[in-house]
Amino acid sequence: MSDVQPGRSSDARARAARTKRDRTRRALLDAADALFATRGWNRTRIEDIATAAEVSAATAYNHFPSKHALIGHAYASLVAPLIEQAEADRTSGRPVVDALKDQVRALTRTSRRHRGLTTAFWFGVQDYMATRAGGPPDPDDEGDPRTIAPIPGTVIGLIEDGQASGELHPFPPAPEIGGIVINILLIRAVNRPHEPPEQTAELLLSVMFGVLKPELLAEAPRGERPFLGGR
Numbered sequence: 539m540s541d542v543q544p545g546r547s548s549d550a551r552a553r554a555a556r557t558k559r560d561r562t563r564r565a566l567l568d569a570a571d572a573l574f575a576t577r578g579w580n581r582t583r584i585e586d587i588a589t590a591a592e593v594s595a596a597t598a599y600n601h602f603p604s605k606h607a608l609i610g611h612a613y614a615s616l617v618a619p620l621i622e623q624a625e626a627d628r629t630s631g632r633p634v635v636d637a638l639k640d641q642v643r644a645l646t647r648t649s650r651r652h653r654g655l656t657t658a659f660w661f662g663v664q665d666y667m668a669t670r671a672g673g674p675p676d677p678d679d680e681g682d683p684r685t686i687a688p689i690p691g692t693v694i695g696l697i698e699d700g701q702a703s704g705e706l707h708p709f710p711p712a713p714e715i716g717g718i719v720i721n722i723l724l725i726r727a728v729n730r731p732h733e734p735p736e737q738t739a740e741l742l743l744s745v746m747f748g749v750l751k752p753e754l755l756a757e758a759p760r761g762e763r764p765f766l767g768g769r
Contacts, residue, residue, distance in 0.1 A: 563601050565591040570612040575654030579661035584608060603681060609662040610686030613655060616648050620692040627696065634700035635751065639743060639765070641692050642719070646739040649727040659683065660724045689724075690716040697750065706750040719746050740765045 569590035573582045584605050588598035602608040620641060627637035649656045663683050667673070675684040694716040700706035710718075719742050726738050743765035747754045758764040 559601075562591070562593055562597060565593065566598055566601055566608070567612055567615070570608050571655060574609060574612060574658035575652070578654075579609070579658040579665065582658070606662055606666045606683050607681045607686060609659055610681075610683030613659040613683070613689075614687040616652060616655070617687045617689055617692065620644055620648070621688070624692050624696055628699055634696050634703070634705050635747075635754070637696050638693060638700075638746070641696065642723075642742050642746070643735075643739045645689070645692060645720075645723060646735040646742065649723055650735045650738075653727055653731060656724065656727045659687065660728050690720045693719060693746075700750070707752075710749060715746060715749060736766070 566587060569587045570582075573587055573590060577586075582605075584598050584602070585595045587608065588595045591598070598608075602611065623644070624637065624641055627640075666681075666683055670682075675682050675688070677685060679685055690713065694712045697706060697712035697716055701708045701712060722745065723738065723742055726733060726741075730738070740763060744755065747765070754764055
């Protein structure tokens, strides 16, 4: 007669099933990262990713209902640490200008380091918007890559804090200027593959602070570039 209690046996099976599911999901995300980065958005199918992950297409669709959702989750792992850092900076009361400078520079480095995946993500977002007739991200839409990997969230909260405290000009609203900055970042990652990340970051910071805190540019000595490098 077995000494294993029914409840414990059921818990063990549940843990094993959860572990297997987590491993399958991780394998799919790793395969998606590699294939999207090397083959691009249009030439990568979920079926290809399933094959690379050594699972069936049905299993892949069970984890990710669409290719749009899959590219979102693949890119979300790059965005999450930056959002966590932004929240930590907000909680600690770090000066908003310094926090925003670091966020934009980190975003630029990340987009360049993972340019293939960034390009695929950009085209995936454009494809999703075309099929949904545009419109802003819907927080309740679990298939929208913009909701799954909310890149503007790395800067929007910080901008909102700066506008609320008076450190930054109140217009444009944080979601608008945050979206503009991220769109420029992604477009340049796609169209200017050899541009140094420091140069891209300098442009983005100049655009952002040019409207939110123009005195940073106006007060710089003539000919000086206040956002060049790590300044």
